[in-house]
Amino acid sequence: MIQSMTGFGKSVLQLPNKKITIEIKSLNSKNLDLNTRIPSLYREKELTIRQLISKSLGRGKVDFSLYLEITGEETSSQVNNVVVKEYMNQLRELSPYFEGGxxxxxxxxxxxxxxxxxxTTREELDESEYNVIEDEIKRALAAINEYRLDEGKVLEHDFLKRIDNINALLEKVIAIDPKRVEQVRERLLKAVKELKEEHDPNRFEQELIYYIEKYDITEEKVRLKNHLDYFKETLASADSNGKKLGFICQEIxxxxxxxxxxxxxAAxxxxxxxxxxxxxxxxEQMLNVL
Structure with a gap:
């Protein structure tokens, strides 16, 4: 079952005093190109988060965003009373109009x-809270992988249809090949007759066989059929291997x-x-397969 590299996953977590929103989106890329947007509170866990995403998504241009919204009454910022009072004293000295009322x-x-x-007082990371957030990240990853699978089913249907089309065209090539060989024979014989010179029929037949063998496509027809069948087998495998399918396309x-x-x-x-x-x-579509 193939997967697309295009996908989107989102998960929202409501904690007692904060709201966590996780968004993951991905596009096609030859390798994993991961960009993260993480609040400073969870920055020390960035490497762990990157490893988690890399293991789950494999390849693609991935944007990961973790948004933090404080919903409780607590705040990490406080007014520095001493500094504010000193500023006010200095401002009063600048003008006599700043007095009273x-x-x-x-x-x-x-x-x-x-x-x-x-x-601002730096809030310390709560490991138990992070574990809950990590579980939510896994849910978002599961959502984007489900999205990728759905997109992969659409791609798979399109690939099978086009491989079947190539197979049908190959059957037509096989059907008209004898006629092609006969036409080549007739064309060469006609050309020799137009020379109005006598020729050895046996020698001509030998040369004709040699010429036709140079244009024989039996091996190509067999190999193309095998490559088409191998493409379908790989497509039906449990793993999503876009690179392998790409190599098979090159052989086709x-x-x-x-x-x-x-x-x-001509035909x-x-x-x-x-x-x-x-x-x-x-x-064109293969570029988007994981």
């Missing part, structure tokens, strides 16, 4: 905007190109063009 309110507003007016393309170069027959070359078109559509 509303002026004190304005002074306070100005003072709290000054540097060091607020102090090589056999199709050889048939096209050897055919020397067969038209079938080859159609096979190439189907294969290119497979290759």
């Amino acid at each position: 509303d002026q004190e309110v304005e002074l306070a507003k100005m003072a709290v905007r000054m540097p060091d007016a607020l102090t 393309g090589r056999e199709i190109n050889t048939i096209g170069s050897k055919s020397n027959y 067969m070359q038209q079938l080859v063009v159609q096979m190439k078109d189907e294969l290119e559509k497979i290759k």
Whole structure:
């Protein structure tokens, strides 16, 4: 069962005094390209989170975001009373108009905007809380993997349809091959007759056999059929192996190109063009397979 590298997973965790939102999205990439956005409180766990994502998703351009929203009454920031009062004293000295009543309110507003007016106490990471968050990350990873599987089913259906199309075109190539050989024979015989020179029939037949053998596509037809069957077997395997399928596509393309170069027959070359078109559509989608 193949998987797409495109996916999205989201999970929301409500803790007593905070809300955790986890979002993971991925696109296709040759390797794992992971970008993380994590609040400073959980930054020490970034390596653990990266390893968790890498093990679960394998490949792709992955964006991981962990959003923290404080919902309780507690806050890690406090007013530094000593500093604010000193700022207010200095502001009063600047102008005699900042005295009494509303002026004190304005002074306070100005003072709290000054540097060091607020102090922030660094919150220590609670391991038990992180364990709950890690479980939620695993749920988000399960969601994105489910998304990838659904996308993979769509890709698999498309691949099978196009492989069957190439198989059908190959059967047509096999059917018209004898006619192609006969046409080559007739064309060469006609060319010799137009020379109006006598020739040795046995010698001509030997040369004709040699010429036709150079354009024989029996091996290419057999190999192409085997590659198409192998592609379908790999597609049905338990693992999602986009790179292996990509290599098989290269072999399929090589056999199709050889048939096209050897055919020397318009009707067969038209079938080859159609096979190439189907294969290119497979290759385009193959970039998105895990």
